[in-house]
Amino acid sequence: MEETCNMQEIVKPENLVYKKSSLLLDKTFTYCPGCGHGTVTRILAELIEELGLQKQTVGVSPVGCSVLLYAFMDIDFQQAAHGRAPAVATGIKRLLPDRFVFTYQGDGDLAAIGTSETIHACNRGENILIIYINNGIYGMTGGQMAPTTIPGMKSSTSPRGRNVQTMGYPLKITDIAATLPGTYYVTRQSVHTPAAVRKTKKAMRRAMEYQSLNRGLCFIEIVSNCPSGWKMTPVESIKWMEENMLPYYPLGDLKTPAGENTNQ
Amino acid sequence: MERELKLMKGNEAMAEAAIRAGVDGYFGYPITPQSEIMEYLMKTDSFSRSGMVTLQAESEIAAINMVYGGAGCGKKVMTSSSSPGISLKQEGISYMAGAELPCLIVNVARGGPGLGTIQPAQADYFQSVKGGGHGDYHLMVLAPASVQEMADFVELGFDLAFKYRNPVLVLSDGAIGQMMEKVYLNPQKPRSPETEPWATVGKGSRAKSNIITSVDLDPDSQERFNLKLVEKYDLIKQHEVRFEEYLCTDADYLFVAYGTSARICKKSVQIARSIGIKAGLLRPITLFPFPSAKINELAGRVKGILSVEMSAGQMVEDVALAVNGQKPVKHFGRMGGIVATPEEVVEKLKIFFTEQN
Ligand SMILES: Cc1ncc(C[n+]2csc(CCOP(=O)(O)OP(=O)(O)O)c2C)c(N)n1
Ligand code: SF4
Numbered sequence: 232m233e234e235t236c237n238m239q240e241i242v243k244p245e246n247l248v249y250k251k252s253s254l255l256l257d258k259t260f261t262y263c264p265g266c267g268h269g270t271v272t273r274i275l276a277e278l279i280e281e282l283g284l285q286k287q288t289v290g291v292s293p294v295g296c297s298v299l300l301y302a303f304m305d306i307d308f309q310q311a312a313h314g315r316a317p318a319v320a321t322g323i324k325r326l327l328p329d330r331f332v333f334t335y336q337g338d339g340d341l342a343a344i345g346t347s348e349t350i351h352a353c354n355r356g357e358n359i360l361i362i363y364i365n366n367g368i369y370g371m372t373g374g375q376m377a378p379t380t381i382p383g384m385k386s387s388t389s390p391r392g393r394n395v396q397t398m399g400y401p402l403k404i405t406d407i408a409a410t411l412p413g414t415y416y417v418t419r420q421s422v423h424t425p426a427a428v429r430k431t432k433k434a435m436r437r438a439m440e441y442q443s444l445n446r447g448l449c450f451i452e453i454v455s456n457c458p459s460g461w462k463m464t465p466v467e468s469i470k471w472m473e474e475n476m477l478p479y480y481p482l483g484d485l486k487t488p489a490g491e492n493t494n495q
Numbered sequence: 496m497e498r499e500l501k502l503m504k505g506n507e508a509m510a511e512a513a514i515r516a517g518v519d520g521y522f523g524y525p526i527t528p529q530s531e532i533m534e535y536l537m538k539t540d541s542f543s544r545s546g547m548v549t550l551q552a553e554s555e556i557a558a559i560n561m562v563y564g565g566a567g568c569g570k571k572v573m574t575s576s577s578s579p580g581i582s583l584k585q586e587g588i589s590y591m592a593g594a595e596l597p598c599l600i601v602n603v604a605r606g607g608p609g610l611g612t613i614q615p616a617q618a619d620y621f622q623s624v625k626g627g628g629h630g631d632y633h634l635m636v637l638a639p640a641s642v643q644e645m646a647d648f649v650e651l652g653f654d655l656a657f658k659y660r661n662p663v664l665v666l667s668d669g670a671i672g673q674m675m676e677k678v679y680l681n682p683q684k685p686r687s688p689e690t691e692p693w694a695t696v697g698k699g700s701r702a703k704s705n706i707i708t709s710v711d712l713d714p715d716s717q718e719r720f721n722l723k724l725v726e727k728y729d730l731i732k733q734h735e736v737r738f739e740e741y742l743c744t745d746a747d748y749l750f751v752a753y754g755t756s757a758r759i760c761k762k763s764v765q766i767a768r769s770i771g772i773k774a775g776l777l778r779p780i781t782l783f784p785f786p787s788a789k790i791n792e793l794a795g796r797v798k799g800i801l802s803v804e805m806s807a808g809q810m811v812e813d814v815a816l817a818v819n820g821q822k823p824v825k826h827f828g829r830m831g832g833i834v835a836t837p838e839e840v841v842e843k844l845k846i847f848f849t850e851q852n
Pocket of ligand 1: 341369
């Protein structure tokens with residue numbers, strides 16, 4: 232049997248498969264084509280809208296490719312110094328305890344220069360959400376090695392591949408976050424396939440809902456790609472990520488609220 | 496309502512004044528000689544008294560960024576530290592100047608460079624008034640010379656900070672922070688429930704969202720912003736200069752000194768006058784804006800000027816600029832945590848000026 236759908240059918244609300252979140256402003260994303268940042272930014276805007284949080288949200292953008300996150304989304308925002316977003320978010324949340332407060336940070340920002348702020352915000356159990364984009368590289372500054380660059384991976388400051396003997400090992404900071412008593416929900420996701428996007432959105436929704444419980448910090452790592460920094464096409468970068476990053480950074484929940492089954 | 500009279504350390508007076516002024520938050524990290532500020536806020540439980548949040552951060556870097564976050568919400572937020580810790584805060588201070596955020600930063604200064612000493616010093620003058628962090632900016636800098644001023648400058652500091660949307664630094668030192676004096680304290684004020692129109696408190700029913708940021712990748716608009724800051728600093732220079740004159744009207748010789756050094760010099764003025772040398776003291780209360788016009792005017796009337804600081808000679812550069820070659824300007828300073836005696840200062844005055852004549 233052959234099914235066809237004419238234009239009148241397609242535009243019916245019940246057939247709507249995708250629409251732009253009203254929270255996304257008409258400013259063009261500064262992300263490169265095919266970069267995971269764009270997908271995560273969109274999911275975030277959709278969720279703030281769907282959960283009706285726009286009026287009470289204060290976001291904190293980092294230094295990195297998402298430095299201008301505040302320009303894309305119609306919510307109140309603070310732009311933090313490199314790595315300091317969790318401290319800035321702490322200040323906001325402590326003074327406005329009933330607001331929804333999140334940070335959005337890259338791996339250089341969160342796991343190198345901001346390690347201290349990250350660990351201590353987690354350990355104090357600040358009631359904030361940290362969204363952590365791990366693309367294994369410093370995107371904004373042109374593809375230097377990050378604390379998360381995997382062994383053997385090439386970057387502009389590890390041109391022959393990361394040598395762990397001299398350059399040390401990749402930091403799995405999300406695993407550390409999960410061991411700290413102050414975190415409530417810690418998960419590692421990705422946005423490289425439609426199924427992964429749906430899982431990430433579900434995980435992020437949970438994390439956002441948890442904030443009103445005041446039970447601690449929620450931490451979402453998103454393993455992502457950086458076609459520009461990795462010097463690959465978007466499609467190649469996805470394949471490379473699946474084959475090389477995901478074995479090192481396996482996806483799934485690392486810590487779930489006691490008594491809750493969050494297997495997705 | 497009556498002001499309450501108490502005997503307190505400078506650091507404690509500042510903490511008590513902060514609670515009473517309705518300050519919303521304090522973020523700090525321990526360092527001698529100012530740890531009493533956070534200890535006092537915790538001991539008297541600022542939160543139960545006024546709802547004032549006090550949080551011990553993991554570092555001065557974190558503390559100043561917590562201040563950034565709170566200040567961005569339009570709240571009255573402060574931090575305090577001493578010299579090495581203030582160095583760590585400079586990144587955040589530059590960001591706050593760039594984002595035009597009001598806040599109060601207190602430096603109960605000690606001797607340096609490096610870890611230096613825990614004894615009082617005035618060696619952070621350049622860092623305080625010339626910028627300190629990166630970029631073209633100024634803080635407003637208040638220099639207390641008594642426990643009373645440690646208390647009073649909390650409210651004054653926040654008034655100025657919010658009036659100009661600019662960070663205010665209180666440049667104190669270990670002597671003022673640690674000594675005990677009588678202090679009159681204001682009655683408790685409630686914390687303000689109002690928010691600033693620019694504050695990020697959630698978009699609420701506003702038509703536009705509020706953004707706190709210091710980044711501008713377009714050179715033209717970044718320069719426009721720099722020019723706006725220059726205008727703001729000019730306005731501050733016009734309207735906010737504060738100083739104290741002590742026996743300057745008939746003075747032949749002028750001391751210029753702030754904070755602890757000003758207290759010493761007041762005594763030196765008396766000693767000098769008792770031996771027939773007509774000395775006077777100009778005490779800058781604001782170090783930025785600096786009382787340059789006043790010093791320039793006084794320079795026309797005196798024979799010589801002695802800048803006295805607990806440093807190798809920092810403020811003296813601004814004094815010399817203000818005097819503009821009219822009269823000789825000399826510097827005298829002890830360092831390393833040593834406070835000059837009033838007699839020592841008079842001896843220097845004699846060596847520099849009166850004995851040659
Ligand atoms: C104090 C400071 N040091 C260095 C930089 C330069 N810098 C800007 S972004 C960045 C790294 C960004 O990498 P990451 O956090 O992984 O984010 P991405 O750009 O990959 O999203 C660096 C080192 C800076 N802005 N400030
Ligand atoms: S440089 Fe990399 S991380 Fe940054 S926007 Fe481009 S692809 Fe994405």
